[in-house]
Amino acid sequence: MINDYSQRLVVQEVAPRDGLQIEPIWVATADKIALIDQLSLAGFSRIEAGSFVSPKAIPALRDGEQVFHGIARQPGVTYVALIPNLKGAQRALVAKADELNLVLSASQSHNRANMRMTREQSLAGFTEVLELARGTSVSLNGTIATTFGCPFEGAIDERVVMDLVDAYQRLGMQGVTLADTTGMANPRQVYALVRRVLEQLPAEALTLHFHNTRGLGLSNVLAAYEAGARRFDASLGGLGGCPFAPGASGNICTEDLVNLCEEMGIPTGIDLPRLLDLSRTLPALLGHEMPGQVAKAGRNADLHPLPPGLG
């Protein structure tokens, strides 16, 4: 444990993209816009608002243009779009995304399964995207999926991750995300890797993306925070499952993370009661319960009445 919890923890909300993309039902464009607009008012500085991927690959997010066109952008909020390739980048620039998020996997086999190309081919494609973005105001973030383990290969050598961080820096990416794509990270591993990466990147350029697949998401956030990381992805309600494990959790839950921060005194700038109200609308919107815990249990401050006869 460290002694100083006064440094702000920045939460990037990913429910509108990473959360919704796995949902089997269609969420109307107007509902997506309303969700993002509510998130924009809850204090987030970064929202991953959609993706520009083939509508055949991710039909749930095929309305990326309409969503980016329809949202009420708030000053100080960066609206991020996930893009897989040059075509997606062109669409995202037209749609005025503030930041493009590109993804490859540290694991060669996961990259082939997910992207149908090698890591080297992914990096070559990113070069074209960076050339397209040069001279515009858009910033670029490179995600390294399966940083902490691969569901096909198992452990990932830290040197592979460090080489990809190097490659992203050489390409000119402004930010790097280390993603625990299927929830295989543990706090000891996270602490060691984040310390190492922060020798090379400033904290404001590094995002950690944890999944709660094996119940360790928030423990990993704390380990990364202790190692100096300050920026974390999280998903409202814990929206977004794990394609490799039906019934298992995916993304860490935003309001559970913000609640943890509040209880520990870590500033986030996010309005937790407002966030809880919003999270509690998700089961009706999506037709199922969410994995998030604080929306069910309430905050510590939500006291219960004494049982009858004792009040």
Added chain:
Amino acid sequence: MINDYSQRLVVQEVAPRDGLQIEPIWVATADKIALIDQLSLAGFSRIEAGSFVSPKAIPALRDGEQVFHGIARQPGVTYVALIPNLKGAQRALVAKADELNLVLSASQSHNRANMRMTREQSLAGFTEVLELARGTSVSLNGTIATTFGCPFEGAIDERVVMDLVDAYQRLGMQGVTLADTTGMANPRQVYALVRRVLEQLPAEALTLHFHNTRGLGLSNVLAAYEAGARRFDASLGGLGGCPFAPGASGNICTEDLVNLCEEMGIPTGIDLPRLLDLSRTLPALLGHEMPGQVAKAGRNADLHPLPPGLG
């Protein structure tokens, strides 16, 4: 983060008592015995196997005598019984429990709600139990419920907890459990309190009992371990809910904790694959899904086949 994770973490399995007591369906005595016997073979050194409470108060556990009589006791395993009062202690001694666990709450209002008496009355009752146990081989453990927060009162002053630790020591209890009864603890608070308590108690006399109500159970375990605590309660499958928050989790999940320890290199002595097999029998036994995550997601080592065409 600390550097040394070589110290064994002792898990006390509580599913047969704390897990089952909240279940609405009746679990046959033979099934309870079979569960405990399987747990005895999985490497646990401590199992809370039942309670000797009024059958009207906890009908699910009204067969405590038959359970303790029927189990195949393994050498090196301590079988613990929860007891509320002298009458329960007399029953537990007849049933040959190895250890009696007594509970009061740090919060006066929670003690009144839970036990229908004041903390002072609870302590007076414990004196009678300790007198009964004197000269026998049975050991005594005192639990302090709501140590980290009370659902009626909110925050609990650390001095109240320290006074109760003192009172337990003066009574002659061999062990003390600090319980986060409704999942209100956070890692910063846990670290500070455990450090303080371990100035007064040896680590082998201290157990931490965390709930995962707000998703912080395993983070709290790690904070307590870093502060020097070595013994933790956990429940197979995460069995046992939270009476104050329908749908919320209760006890931390044993196999999720053991998985965390394995991934971080912390020895537990527990056979995780065997534990997972056992946990996966619970939904059929109890008629609902369990909150535990690793039983659904598998271990990191359970790799997935590559998608067709990439193998």
